[in-house]
Amino acid sequence: GAVVSQHPSWVICKSGTSVKIECRSLDFQATTMFWYRQFPKQSLMLMATSNEGSKATYEQGVEKDKFLINHASLTLSTLTVTSAHPEDSSFYICSATFHGRNTIYFGEGSWLTVV
Amino acid sequence: AQTVTQSQPEMSVQEAETVTLSCTYDTSESDYYLFWYKQPPSRQMILVIRQEAYKQQNATENRFSVNFQKAAKSFSLKISDSQLGDAAMYFCAYSAPQGGSEKLVFGKGTKLTVNP
Helix, strand or coil, rough: CEEEEEEEEEEEEECCCEEEEEEECCCCCCEEEEEEEEECCEEEEEEEEEEEECCCEEEECCCCCEEEEEEEEEEEEEEEECCCHHHCEEEEEEECCCCCCCCEECCEEEEEEEE | CCEEEECCCCCEEECCCCCECCHHHHHHHHCCEEEEEECCCCCCEEEEEECCCCCCCEEEECCCCEEEEECCEEEEEEEEEEEEECCCCEEEEEEECCCHHCCCECCCCCCEEEEC
């Protein structure tokens, strides 16, 4: 099956710094990628939808200037948490699909801890 | 807006027994997909089963089957012959791919414990 890889799996950063998480589709061209956030013992909350070559569409309540999403190629989307604060600590997970496939492939997720 | 409701925060089942996890959803769309995902402690999202709304036949995958009631907007998951490895969080999800976007809306999840 299709594989989606996230990197890094774990990251610790200092408050006020920025951190980038990558999401790659390894064996298919992802026309659309999604970024989710999951707090402990909670469900996945969609943050934004990213289409290759265009600006991401953010969900209501998600700060687009804080969570920068770039989908520069058909195999890579990045999420940059800018000026990170401890409340940004969470599990971030991406998913990818390609048009007409009707199947969504998830990455392994990335744990972010801001200290 | 579409919503997905899982009314059982936690469920438990004895090994080898059968358990049913509940899910209801709300939508005005006629064409959509429903999913059950399993999330073990590793946090990897694993697709368990998928149902297309236009199909009347309930989807099955080995020990996993669904009871899809479109009129009632209900989509329950039945796990037969439960195994210890089935213990995980289970999320019901909905997707209505208008314009080619498969955005998933998740329920809050049900934590399944399998007792030996």
